[in-house]
Amino acid sequence: MNGKPARRIFLLALMLAVAGAALVVIYLFAPGSSIFYPPCVFHSVTGYHCPGCGAARGLHKLLHGDIRGAFAMNALTMIALPFLLYAMAAEILKSLYGRRALPLPEISARAGWFIFAAVMLFWILRNIPMRPFTLLAPH
Amino acid sequence: MFCQQCGAQVEPGAKFCATCGRPAQDQAAPPAANPVQPPPAAYSQPSYSQPQDYRATLPGASYPGAPQSMPPGMQKPANYLPWAIAVTLCCCVIGGIVGIVYSVQANSKWESGDYAGAHKAANSARTWLIISAIIGLIVTTFAIMANLATIMATM
Numbered sequence: 001m002n003g004k005p006a007r008r009i010f011l012l013a014l015m016l017a018v019a020g021a022a023l024v025v026i027y028l029f030a031p032g033s034s035i036f037y038p039p040c041v042f043h044s045v046t047g048y049h050c051p052g053c054g055a056a057r058g059l060h061k062l063l064h065g066d067i068r069g070a071f072a073m074n075a076l077t078m079i080a081l082p083f084l085l086y087a088m089a090a091e092i093l094k095s096l097y098g099r100r101a102l103p104l105p106e107i108s109a110r111a112g113w114f115i116f117a118a119v120m121l122f123w124i125l126r127n128i129p130m131r132p133f134t135l136l137a138p139h
Numbered sequence: 140m141f142c143q144q145c146g147a148q149v150e151p152g153a154k155f156c157a158t159c160g161r162p163a164q165d166q167a168a169p170p171a172a173n174p175v176q177p178p179p180a181a182y183s184q185p186s187y188s189q190p191q192d193y194r195a196t197l198p199g200a201s202y203p204g205a206p207q208s209m210p211p212g213m214q215k216p217a218n219y220l221p222w223a224i225a226v227t228l229c230c231c232v233i234g235g236i237v238g239i240v241y242s243v244q245a246n247s248k249w250e251s252g253d254y255a256g257a258h259k260a261a262n263s264a265r266t267w268l269i270i271s272a273i274i275g276l277i278v279t280t281f282a283i284m285a286n287l288a289t290i291m292a293t294m
Binding site: 018035036037038039041042050051052055074076077080083084087088091095106107108109112113115116119120123 | 217218220221222224225227228229230232235236239240242243244246247250276278279281282283286287290
């Protein structure tokens with residue numbers, strides 16, 4: 001996030017506002033049965049699940065305390081969630097203060113490619129219509 | 140004036156090169172005289188992470204993507220991997236995956252000493268992620284409005 005400080009803070013406030021509004025909507029309204037959720041474009045076009053399919057439903061369950069149900073919807077998102085929140089908070093603080101406020105280990109290229117492979121593998125496996133792979137699809 | 144890193148033209152008064160992200164340094168006004176410039180100690184890479192580039196001293200080392208010695212004041216580009224994964228999982232698979240690939244490429248190019256390439260890849264990641272997020276927001280907004288219109292029509 002380069003740019004002038006004022007613009008940077010405005011962008012940050014905008015992002016937090018959108019994220020906060022999304023969280024409130026996801027908490028209040030169950031995805032799949034409400035006007036607030038567009039269907040996944042990839043899923044409606046191909047019929048296959050994308051890596052993020054079930055994330056909104058899972059987050060709704062998680063916000064209501066149903067951790068098992070959340071993992072049943074999208075396990076990858078639930079595993080990634082704490083790491084993503086921490087990493088994003090660290091990057092935002094760094095862009096605000098110009099230095100690391102939260103310690104964040106450097107992600108080596110090797111680790112980065114491993115994460116990329118994990119996402120692609122999850123994408124493929126959750127579309128195999130067989131147990132135990134169906135456990136990775138929203139259910 | 141021109142960027143000292145990639146040679147692209149830089150707007151007068153700009154703090155960063157728009158092409159490679161290198162902090163712009165006006166020849167007439169060295170950064171030390173610029174009060175807005177952050178203290179270099181907080182930014183600079185620790186010295187142990189600067190690869191000793193023996194390959195650059197070999198004859199014929201000027202192949203494309205040849206490791207360059209790191210220009211002074213150059214920082215590691217921002218890491219967009221968390222944002223890329225979030226975009227992938229939240230809305231926009233294609234743009235998010237492209238963002239993941241570019242941000243990992245930025246890391247691997249930095250590690251191999253291709254500093255300008257690392258900045259280019261990081262900038263590509265950022266562009267893809269911003270465009271994907273905006274498209275996702277627009278699609279969501281339209282879907283909500285379409286749903287509302289359907290409900291209104293049936294009432």
